[in-house]
Amino acid sequence: MGIDLYGLSRVVGEQGVLPQRARRLDPSLPCREAELLIDVESLNIDAASFKQIKEDVGGSPERIAQRIQEIVRERGKMQNPVTGSGGMLIGRVKELGAQHPARGTLKVGDRIATLVSLTLTPLVIEEILAVHPEIDRVDIHGHALLFASGIYARLPEDMPDTLALAALDVCGAPALVARHVRPGMTVAVLGAGKSGALCLAQARRGLQGKGQLLALDISEKALAALSGIGLCDEALKVDATQGVDVMAAVHRATGGTLCDLVVNCASVGNTEMASILSVKDGGTVIFFSMATSFTSAALGAEGVGKDVTMLVGNGYVPGHADLTLELLRAEPALRKLFETRYV
Amino acid sequence: MGIDLYGLSRVVGEQGVLPQRARRLDPSLPCREAELLIDVESLNIDAASFKQIKEDVGGSPERIAQRIQEIVRERGKMQNPVTGSGGMLIGRVKELGAQHPARGTLKVGDRIATLVSLTLTPLVIEEILAVHPEIDRVDIHGHALLFASGIYARLPEDMPDTLALAALDVCGAPALVARHVRPGMTVAVLGAGKSGALCLAQARRGLQGKGQLLALDISEKALAALSGIGLCDEALKVDATQGVDVMAAVHRATGGTLCDLVVNCASVGNTEMASILSVKDGGTVIFFSMATSFTSAALGAEGVGKDVTMLVGNGYVPGHADLTLELLRAEPALRKLFETRYV
Ligand SMILES: NC(=O)c1ccc[n+]([C@@H]2O[C@H](COP(=O)([O-])OP(=O)(O)OC[C@H]3O[C@@H](n4cnc5c(N)ncnc54)[C@H](OP(=O)(O)O)[C@@H]3O)[C@@H](O)[C@H]2O)c1
């Protein structure tokens, strides 16, 4: 089957299991031909995982560091055994395997962030240098390995890490929106938070001044911030869990035609019907919200007899990191919004 | 907002709630302008619901009948309060509201099956005529109302009800497959059961003799039945919960190119990775399995850096009933398979 795209050879003691599901990975050197070796600077631990560790060990930075070292020593990766979650890391390229696809794109010394989870990244911590509990980050000396299929982004030099990471965290959303927006469409973004703002900015570009762009959110403040910088044509204050109300608001705002595309970026559950009822027949919904229920979407569309194409928001779209950082550069008001709200 | 497409006016005592979620519907006559009135012959109760009732009341047909009547009297619809599920019904068109979209297509006296759930269908039972516990069916005298958005199928005269209903139960799947298959593609159907067989038959037509068609299932018997009637080019015995094994089998069968389209019709959970790993970059997965986890699909694709379009299988596609019955007519071997296995 050619090169070890998915890092199967790093799984210890289990056959046919992907690294994410594996109990233990082997993070030992040398770097193999389909891998990229990273000199790690810091780990951004998943919020739920960091909180669990903090509460479990009682909050002192030393004990947090100790617990993280224990987990990584035991599992060969930073996957919290209680929450199951990981995080991502920042570091510099130290070596590029002969078969790694980034050969030619990256060079030794480049600063990158991994965009795949720490739950599937072989990792060795030599030393923990500092713990920053207020931002779920730990600075370390150590190395990590990225598989040929593992996605990453080169960190830009024209913005702080924190800003870049906040945007990269959700960069799949605007990139997928870019594929689906055409000039003249009516587009609604449900949930005008971090990913919603990026999706709106991208949709506005795709519309090229033709069509209609709606932002929907329960928060007056979030909507005001977006309207203030012209990220939408109309802002509708709605509760996305109330499908019929949302449909009525979208019906009014679109003169009864409803939407060609609804992008669901809400952070709460039970928003499938609002999305489905707001598209016209033949339209499309992209679900990014991780609270989306597969069965609610499938049975919901059938129950109301709506011919709607429903997409599961894939966090990976080729070029998604560059596209998103480009958006922040091209739209100073969006960048400002990110600096104020999400950094 | 024009006509009452979704039957909101039939919901009792709750504002902005769709009939499916409502505690109670008002099934009273007369039939309203956006509705279709049905003279009901029989209810096909959802299997989980029927089982619950049977176990709860102790199995006697009289007590099952009594319990069903109680539920419908109380709720105005046949929605089991424990399982939450419904079923579908068969009956004859009695009246067509002036604004109902089937005016012109259906006429009074036509025999139809509703393809929307009983959980959203206003229903009155006047009398229960017979209970058939072996097929989860009850014959009744009574009426039901179908909203303008409610989907239905005219029952064909050239096949028994049981055969038509078995196929109509999953008719969304082949109809959505029809939209995505093009000649020359490599297509795999994961789970070669009832819906899988229809998807294979439809995909074979779409391929027009060009491309490759794979059937994957854990059951040797299911695969043998399909291969025997030429429904696939190759049958692969795999466990769809073992993503890496499935990928390896598909890799071998396709000479390393993997699939353009994977159709997931498996009846078990944890089959997301098998689907994602079996498509090539830029390919598509359609998830029909109701055991699909939204987050496993979204995070799974991101974790392996796969550019895959993932669709939530919508049970409604315009023309799906006709397309499916046409398939059975055009393919006698498929019809025979259905008669042997699913009736
Ligand atoms: N699959 C992917 O690739 C991908 C990519 C990006 C994002 N996502 C997912 O998308 C979701 C949103 O992410 P995010 O980072 O944009 O979150 P976020 O910044 O918290 O934004 C969510 C927005 O939804 C609003 N909201 C909450 N309850 C609502 C309701 N009942 N009705 C309408 N709006 C409501 C929030 O308003 P308040 O601030 O008032 O609560 C907030 O503005 C998450 O589940 C995330 O994991 C997935």
Ligand SMILES: NC(=O)c1ccc[n+]([C@@H]2O[C@H](COP(=O)([O-])OP(=O)(O)OC[C@H]3O[C@@H](n4cnc5c(N)ncnc54)[C@H](OP(=O)(O)O)[C@@H]3O)[C@@H](O)[C@H]2O)c1
């Ligand atoms: N959204 C929609 O519109 C739509 C439409 C159609 C179907 N569906 C859904 O699709 C699913 C399948 O429906 P169906 O009626 O086709 O069911 P089915 O007839 O039971 O077929 C399922 C097939 O999956 C096989 N299977 C079970 N475990 C497996 C494993 N570990 N690996 C590989 N194959 C395995 C079964 O084999 P065995 O017989 O050996 O168990 C069976 O052949 C259901 O969840 C259904 O609700 C949804």
